[in-house]
Amino acid sequence: MATPIIAITAERSTQNSAFGPRDSIIQVVDYAEAIVSAGGRPAILPVTETIPADLLDGFDGLLLTGGGDLSPEMYGQQPGEQVYGVSVIRDRFEAALVNDAQDRGIPILAICRGLQLINVLRGGTLVQHVTGHWQSRPSNESDHDVSINPASRLAEITAKTTMGVNSYHHQAVDVLGDALRVAxxxxxxxxxxxxPGHDLIAVQWHPEHMFRTSTDNHALFADLVNRSLTHRERRPAHV
Structure with a gap:
């Protein structure tokens, strides 16, 4: 059986080097490890200013990862004092990826910033700062439970109506975007x-830090790999 290839978004960050400050592509390895553990093949996508039209050719799934805040200008607001880590280059790059993935029917799992990006691209807005959602305990431990919509795909994946999640976000969905259903x-x-119409699941927490110890969180990556395999089997070989 063929192994689905999952594109993973990265961060673009200025790092000091022997040659002075240089823009670098970085990403937490847990995202890739989670995909491998679920039977997929991960591939990190570098964030570039120029976005090739064929960038997603050969990919079967897309994992949108966490990171700095989106530019509030994307949802018609000015940045407040607590907005940080904005990368307009990354915002544009990932927006193009999402639009292309949805046009191609590529399955998506969006995490934290990824969830917020999807919401904004669908015409939704964000609360720029919330308190009480940044845990002090280790990231592989649950901070609180979430209540799952029993009619959701998430409920089907986990076979649960509640599950424990970690919490590392200071922004949240305000107005929900078009055609999105709360899970x-x-x-x-x-x-x-x-x-469901675009093979998309998005979560605000970070399952990549919990997949080794939580079957519910591992199930999110297994589901992405399974959805991606189905897409791979259906798409033309040259796409």
């Missing part, structure tokens, strides 16, 4: 949403 909440905070 999980923690109080008033949207913790997950889906769009």
């Amino acid at each position: 999980a909440r923690a109080g008033a905070v949207v913790e997950a949403f889906e769009d």
